[in-house]
Amino acid sequence: MRPYSQVIEQLRNAGLRPTRQRLALAKLLFENSPRHVTAETLHAEAQAASVPVSLATVYNTLHQFTDAGLLREVVIDPQRSHFDTTTTNHGHFYFEETGTLQDIPASDVVLAKMPSLPAGTKATSVEVVVRLSAN
Amino acid sequence: MRPYSQVIEQLRNAGLRPTRQRLALAKLLFENSPRHVTAETLHAEAQAASVPVSLATVYNTLHQFTDAGLLREVVIDPQRSHFDTTTTNHGHFYFEETGTLQDIPASDVVLAKMPSLPAGTKATSVEVVVRLSAN
DNA sequence: ATGGTACATTAGAAATGATATAAGATGTTG
DNA sequence: CAACATCTTATATCATTTCTAATGTACCAT
Numbered sequence: 603m604r605p606y607s608q609v610i611e612q613l614r615n616a617g618l619r620p621t622r623q624r625l626a627l628a629k630l631l632f633e634n635s636p637r638h639v640t641a642e643t644l645h646a647e648a649q650a651a652s653v654p655v656s657l658a659t660v661y662n663t664l665h666q667f668t669d670a671g672l673l674r675e676v677v678i679d680p681q682r683s684h685f686d687t688t689t690t691n692h693g694h695f696y697f698e699e700t701g702t703l704q705d706i707p708a709s710d711v712v713l714a715k716m717p718s719l720p721a722g723t724k725a726t727s728v729e730v731v732v733r734l735s736a737n
Numbered sequence: 738m739r740p741y742s743q744v745i746e747q748l749r750n751a752g753l754r755p756t757r758q759r760l761a762l763a764k765l766l767f768e769n770s771p772r773h774v775t776a777e778t779l780h781a782e783a784q785a786a787s788v789p790v791s792l793a794t795v796y797n798t799l800h801q802f803t804d805a806g807l808l809r810e811v812v813i814d815p816q817r818s819h820f821d822t823t824t825t826n827h828g829h830f831y832f833e834e835t836g837t838l839q840d841i842p843a844s845d846v847v848l849a850k851m852p853s854l855p856a857g858t859k860a861t862s863v864e865v866v867v868r869l870s871a872n
Numbered sequence: 873a874t875g876g877t878a879c880a881t882t883a884g885a886a887a888t889g890a891t892a893t894a895a896g897a898t899g900t901t902g
Numbered sequence: 903c904a905a906c907a908t909c910t911t912a913t914a915t916c917a918t919t920t921c922t923a924a925t926g927t928a929c930c931a932t
Contacts (some may be wrong), residue, residue, distance in 0.1 A: 619927060621881065641918080656883045661918065680812050680891095682917065695855065704855070712849035717841045720830065723869040730865050734858040754900070756908065776891080789908050796891065815918095817890065 609672070616670035626653040627663050631673070635687040637701040639664075642682070676703060678731055693730035706732065744807070751805030761788040762798050765807070772839040774799075777817065811838065813866055814862040830864035841867065 610620045610629045618624065621644065630647050639647075644662045664685050667673040676684040678696045684703055686694075693706035711730045719725060744763045745755045753759065766774065774782075780795045797867050799820050802808040803850060805856040813831045819838055821829075828841035846865045 608784055610828075617880095619880065620846050621926075623882070653884095658884075658919080659882060662882085664807075675815070677815050678769045680810070680818055684814055693852065695858075697858070698861065710850070710852035713846070714847035714849045717828065717830075717845035717865075718869060719867070719869065720839070722872050723830075723832070724872045726833065726868045726870050728865070730863070732852060732854070732863050733861045734854065735861050737857050737859045754907065756899080756907070758931060792903080793892080797909085 608701060609630075611672060616666070618666055618670060623653075623655045623659050624663055624666075625656065626651075627660065628667075628672075631667075631687055637655055638676070638684050638686050638704065640682050641686055674727070676729075678703065691728050693732065696733050698733055698735045706730065747807055751801070753801055753805060758788070758790045759798055759801075761786075761790065762795065763802075763807075766802075766822055771840060772840060773811070773819050773821050775817050775819055779820075809862075811864075813838065824850055826863050828867065830869050831866060833868055833870045841865065 609625070609632065613620050613624060613628075626648065627644065630644065630651065630653075631637070641657065641660050641664060644664070645655070646659050648655045648660070654688070664673065664675075664683075668675050668685065669691060673685045673687060674689045676686050676694060678684060678694060679701055681701065686703070686705075688705060692708050693711040695704040695706055696702075716725075716728070744760070744767060748755050748759060748763075761783060762779065764778065765786065765788075766772070775789045776792065776795050776799060779799070780790070780792050783790045783795070799810075799818075801808050803820065806824060808822060809824045811821050811829060813819060813829060814836055816836065821838070821840075823840060825843075827843050828846040830839040830841055832839070834848065838851075851860075851863070
């Protein structure tokens with residue numbers, strides 16, 4: 603059994619070597635997928651799991667995974683970047699008090715129609731963001 | 738004719754004095770509304786218009802206007818915050834190459850239904866973001 | 873397999889850049 | 903004029919990026 607053969611394959615396709623750090627972070631990310639992390643929270647998790655990895659490497663890895671299509675960056679928090687293991691278009695709830703994210707079930711977000719795009723452009727993502735505060 | 742009576746009124750309602758700087762920034766913002774700015778671009782505009790105002794004041798003013806409901810903060814760019822003179826819920830195109838924003842006509846963004854919210858929360862905004870790259 | 877070489881990757885520290893804060897100077901209101 | 907808000911400049915903060923030396927990895931030839 604080779605639990606990461608798929609991730610390894612995707613890393614190779616992206617020209618990324620399957621290093622110890624990348625595999626450890628991939629394990630944390632995808633073993634409990636779907637989930638959302640920030641560089642800080644993932645770094646803290648790695649430390650807690652006794653995976654020695656520097657914060658700079660966490661940042662690099664998150665961006666490399668994003669470029670490789672394994673993650674999606676979610677820009678929703680003015681303070682920090684979030685990353686999502688679900689890479690298909692979908693919406694998010696953002697809890698303003700806690701700064702955490704939650705996926706909106708795809709069935710709950712239905713765009714009646716796709717807006718017509720400016721000439722010469724193509725859409726790289728379509729996202730619906732609902733900001734929430736305590737009631 | 739008092740071109741800013743409305744803005745002055747709204748500032749007063751928010752407990753903000755209509756100072757020279759605030760009125761000058763309001764003029765830049767709302768005279769060519771609807772529009773989008775960042776702290777940097779608005780500061781540069783003020784300088785160009787010979788309105789001496791510090792960058793710190795621009796930041797403060799943008800947030801005060803946002804709290805007063807005159808502006809809306811748009812979180813869409815991992816690098817900086819954008820502010821929009823249109824405060825009602827609406828969508829944005831984000832041009833990844835240039836980092837600029839453009840409103841999506843409201844008629845073009847129609848949510849088939851509002852997602853059901855987690856218990857104990859209320860939505861403070863609903864936004865649709867379409868990221869664009871060159872075709 | 874083994875050793876070697878080129879190159880990718882990592883870590884830690886330092887740099888960067890947007891934004892926030894502090895303290896003193898200035899403006900505004902009553 | 904007194905009380906207080908606002909502005910400015912400089913400084914602080916914090917997330918993120920960059921730099922550089924050390925280390926790891928892949929590929930090649932033996």
